[in-house]
Amino acid sequence: MQAITIRKRPTEEAIVTHRKFFKKTVRGMVIKVLRERYLRDDVGCGIQGCRLCKGFPLMNGEFTTLPPDGDVDHPAFPTGHFLLPDTNVFLSQMDLLESALFKPPVILLQTVLEEVRHRSLPLFNRLKALTKSDEKRVWVFYNEYRSETAVIREDNETPNDRNDRGIRTATSWYSAHLSLSQGHIRSSSQKKKPSVILLTEDAANRKKAETQGIVTMSVRHYVEGMKEDEKKPQLLDLLAAVSEEIEPTRASAAVTGAKSALYPDYLPTATLLAGIKSGDLHQGHFNANQYNYLEGEVSTPAFSKPILLQGRENMNRAVQSDIVVVEVFPETEWSAPADEVVDQDSTLRNDDAESSADERDEDETNDEVLNRERRLFAKEQKAKHRKAKERQPTGKVVGIIKRNWRAYVCHIDSTSLTSSNLTSLSLQTVFATPVSRLLPRIRLRTRQAPSLLGQKILVTVDRWEVTSRYPEGHFVRALGKAESKEAEQESLLLEFEVPYRPFGRAVLDCLPKEGDSWVVPPKTSGSNEWQGREDLRNLIICSIDPPNCQDIDDALHARPLPNGNIEAGVHIADVSNFVLPETPMDNEAASRGTTVYLVDKRIDMLPSLLGTNLCSLRPFVERLAFSAIWEMTPDADIINVRFTKSVIASKAAFTYEEAQMRKDDPHMQDELTQSIRLLNQLAQKLKARRMAAGALNLASPEVKIHLDSSESSDPIDVEQKELRETNSLVEEFMLLANVSVAQKIQEAFPQTAVLRRHMPPPKTNFEKLQDLLLKRKGLKLEISSSGALAASLDQCLDPKEPAFNTLVRIMATRCMLSAEYFCSGMVSRDTFGHYGLASSIYTHFTSPIRRYADVLAHRQLAAAIGYTPLHASLHSKQYVARVVDVVNRRHRMAQMAGRASVEFYVGLALKHRNERETLPATEEAFVIRAFRNGLGVFVSKLGLEGLVMFKRDIQFDAENYMITVPGAQDTTIAVFDKVVVRIEVEKDKNTQRGRVKMTLVHPVDSSSI
C-alpha cells in the first residue's frame, strides 16, 4: 500500500491552486465556488523509457503507452512525432480517431478530456474507451495537475481562451521535456528528437501557437499529408466536414438569464376551442412515425389523408396518443413524408442528458444536435418538391387538449451516466429510452442510476417545458433485468396497459359457493337452473379447439332431420348465467374487456374457476349453454333459426388435428364422425357463399412458438400456423352464429344492440400498394368493393413465388381499418356492415369467456328470446357505448401485447438457435419498403418484420421503389424482391434492448455498406 502523506500547498501558490468560479443555481442565484487544486511534479509524460518520469506512481495495470520515437510513418515528420489534439478535434473527428487505421500515438490532455466531458458525455465515454483500448496508443497527461503546465485564467480571458492557452503550454512543455529526457543519451547518435504536433481546427489558435514555436496543423492537413497507401483514402472519408470558422468550444458568451425556448408556446385553451369550432384548427390523436422520430401524423375527419407534422418544432412536444390541436399550413407548404429512416438513438447519440438541465446554461451541444436535425430536415424538404403526388396536408401542433401520458417501460441509456460507479450516490440526470420506438427519450434525475443499468424500469413523464428538448419524468420502479422473461412479460403488460393484477376478494365472492364442485342440478320442475332451458344432453355434441385449450367456449352438433334437412347447432358457454350485471365480477370483466394471450401466459378476463371449469364446455360433464340451432337444407340454406338456453353434455373435445383425422378416416362411421362430416359439408357451402358475396380472405403473419417444456418455457423454434379444414369448419359456424345473433338482437333492441362492424377502408389507404403492385409487378388492384378486392387479390400471383400472394394479402390487410364494436343506436344504419366478412350485420357471440362484448350480446339475446328481462343498464345507449369503447381499446391493446410477446419469443428463439449453431440464421425475405438508407423486409417464415440499414447513402429511386447498391456490378433491389437476410439478435449497447438485426446476404452482402 502507498504511504499516507499530507499534500503541502505553499500559501504563495494559492492563486494558482485555487479555482474560483461562479455558478448559477436553478433559482437564479449566483454562487461563488472555490475549489482546491494540488500541483505536483510526479505527473508522468507517458513516453516509454523517459528518464525524467521514471518511478512516478502509476495506477495498477497502467504502463507508459507512448513509443519513445513517436510515429515515424508520416512523411512530414521523419524524426517521429506525437499528436496532441485539442478539444474540437475530439468533438468533431471522433470517428477518425476511433478508426483502427489511425495509428499515431496521441497525447490527450486533461484540459481536453474535461472539456469533452463537459460538452458531451457520450463522446467522453467513447474517448475513454479509446484510451483503454489496446490497439490505440493514447496517453492521458494531467497537465492541470503538473506544476509546470497548470494555467490559471487571467482577467478578460474567456474559459475557452484559457483552455487553448493551457493546451499550448502543455505542448511546449512536451517539446522541452522530450529534448531534456532524450538529449543527453542520444546526443552521441545525433538523432533528432521527435516533435509534438498540436492538432487544431482553430486557425487563430494555430497562429498563436506558431508564434510560440509550436508545430501545429489542422486535422485535414495532417491526414492529407500522410503516406500514400491504401488506408489513406479511407481515413480521408472519415474526416467530418468542419466549417472553417469554428464555434467557440465553451460558452464564451456571458451566462444568459433565461434558457432559450426550443419550442413555441401552446395557444390558450379558449383559442384552441374556438379554432376547432370554426374549422381553422383540427383536433386528433398524435401518432408518431416509428421509422423517423422527427415525424408524426394526426388523422382528422377534415382531410382524407392524415396531417403530417415534420420536425421537432412542428410536433411541438406532442407524445404518442396525445390529443392535439393542429394548424394546417397553406397548401403550397405541404410536404411528403420522408423516405429515410431516422433513428433517434443514433442521431442523438452524442446528446447530453444534462446539458440543458445544467445550471450553467450551455447551448452549444443543443445547437449541434439542432443542426444535425436541421440537416436531416432539409434533406426531406428537398424531396418535397419531387413527390408532389405524395404530398399530404402538413401542419404544426399549436395546443394539446389532453395528454395521454402513462408510465412507460424504459431502459437507462448507459452513455448518459456521469458515473456508473455502483457506490455513487450522486444525483444524476440520465436518459431513459422507452421500449416503444414511438416515444421520445425521457430525461430523469435519479440517485440510483448505476444500479438501474441493464434493468427494465417504469418511468412516468411529468412535464415537457418549452426550454427542454426532452420530456422530463421520474423513476417509478424497476421491473427486473432486461431480457429476463419475467421482466419482459411484465413490461409487455404494462406497455399495453393490460390489467394483470389477480382478482380481488369482491370479484371472487361472486363465484358460485360450491367452487369447482358445482354441477348442473338434477332436472326437477322446481329447479331454478332448469327453468326455460332445453335439455340437449342427449345430442351428439363435440368441441373442436386448438391443442391444450382450457377455456372451451363453443361446441357444435349436426344431425339429419327426417324431412331431409339438416339440424346444425352451435352451443356457447352460458357465461351470463354466472356473471350477473352490476356485480363486482361484471365490472371487473367489463374493465378488462378481453382475455390476453401471451406466448407463455394468459391473463384472464374472468376468474379461472369460470373460464376453465364451470363455463368451459368440457366433455363428459353437463354444462349450461346458450344454443343457436338452425334448420338447413343440404345446400346450407337456412330455413329457420332458434336460440335457446340449454343444458348440454359434450361427447368429445377434439383438437383441430384430431377432428380432421377422424373426418378423413373412412373406417370411422360413428355418429360423432358423421356429425363432423355433416358440419364440414355445410361449412364448405357456407364459405363458398360467403366468398361469392365478396368476403375477403386476408392473411396475417401468424406464427407459433414451440416451447421447450411447459416449465422452462424456453422457445425452441418458430413455425407458421397450419390451417386445416376443421379450422374453417369451426370458423364458418361461429360466423353464422354471430350473424344470426346480430340480426336477432338488432331486431329486438334497435337502439342498444352490441354489434361489430368493419368500415370499408378509405381509397387513399390503398394508393401506395396499388402503385407498388402496378410498377413492380404490373398488377392491378381493384378496390371498388370488398368483392372486387377479393377477386383482384386472387389475381395477385407470381408463378415463381407462391408466398407472394400471402405477402400481398398481408400488405392489403395493413391498409384496412380495424374492426370495432359499436352500439347500434349510436351510428347510422348504413354503416353497420362488416367489410371483411361482406356481411351487412355482425356481432360477437361465440366467446363469452374471453370477450366481454359477447357477454353483453348474450344478455341481449337472452332478453330477446324472453328468457330474462333486459338489465336496465343495457337499455341505455350511453352506457353501452361507454362499455364498448373500453372493450375496443382493450381488444386493440391485447392484440398488440400478444404480437409483441410473439415477437419477443421469436427473438429469443433466434438467439437460442444462433447459440446452438455456429452460423447466424439466414432466411428468405421479401422487401416490403424501400428507404433512402435502408430496406424494410418481411421474413414470412418467422412472421418477422425487420429493417436492413445501410450506413451510407445508396441510390434510391422513390418513384420505382427501388434502390441501387453501387459496386463492381450495380445491384438493384426493389420492393417485392426476394432477398436473403442474415438474422442476428444483438443487444443494443445503449439501451440493453435485445433487437433483431438484419443484414442482406443475397443479392449483395450489406454488412460492409
Add this chain to the structure above:
Amino acid sequence: MGSRVEVLNDHGYRSDGRRQFELRDIGIDLSQQNFADGSAIISHGLTQVLVSVLGPREAKSRSQTIHDRANINVELNVAAFSTGERRRRSKNDKRILEMAAAIRSTFEPVIQTNLFPRSQIDIYVQVLQQDGGVLQTCINGTTLALINAGIPLNDFACAITCGAHSTSPLLDLSLLEENDLPHMTIAMLPKTGRVTLVTMETRLHVDRFEELLGLALEAGNVLHEEMKLAIDKRSRTLVAAMKITWPGVGEDLVEKDFDH
C-alpha cells in the same frame, strides 16, 4: 455541474489533483485570540475552523455543575459565509447540535475532567469555511485549542474522514467527494490507538468498513505528527518570545518554566 467531475479517475487522480491516500494541506495557527484561554485556527484544505477554549472556570449555573469532574460545554456556530451559498443557520439547527454533541462525546474521555470538579470548560467552535470534513476539522482544532489552553489531556484526538469510491478507499474527502461517496469520520487517540468516535451518515458496505477503519487509524497517526510539530513550533516561538521580553532570564529557567 458537481456531478460532472470524476471523483477518482482511471489514472488515480482525484478531482483536486490528489491521489487516493493524500491528505489535504493542513494549516495550523495557534496564536492568541483575544480573551480565550487557548485557541486554534485550523484548516484542512479549504475547510477552516476557529476553536476557542475558555476554562476551566466556575460553572455558570448550578444545574451544570458536576460534583466530581468538569462539565464540558461545546457550542458550535457555522458562519453564514462559510459556504458558497450564503445561508444563516440557527444555533438550534439539529445538525449543528448533533455535531456539537459529537465533539463533546469525543473529548469526554480525552480531557482529564476529574482534575477540575465543579467547574466548566467551554469550547466555542466557529466554522469559517466549509469544503468537506467539517467534523474532522472541528475535532482536530479542538484538540489543538485545548492543548493551547493548557488543559490536561490523556492524548491527542485526531480525526479523519474516509470514503470508498467503489472499492478504492479515499482519505480526507472534499465537499465534492463527500456528496458523492459513502464516508465516515473517525477520531482516534494515537498513543493507545483507541477510537473515540465513529460517525457514518451514509451506507457503507460492511466489507469496506474494516479496510477504511484501518486506513483511518494510520492517517490519524500522520495527522498526529503534523499536530505535534505545530505545537512544538508554537512552543518554541513562545519561548523565544519570552527570551526577548525578559533578557536577564537564563535559558534553563525558561525551559524549566515551560516544563512546569
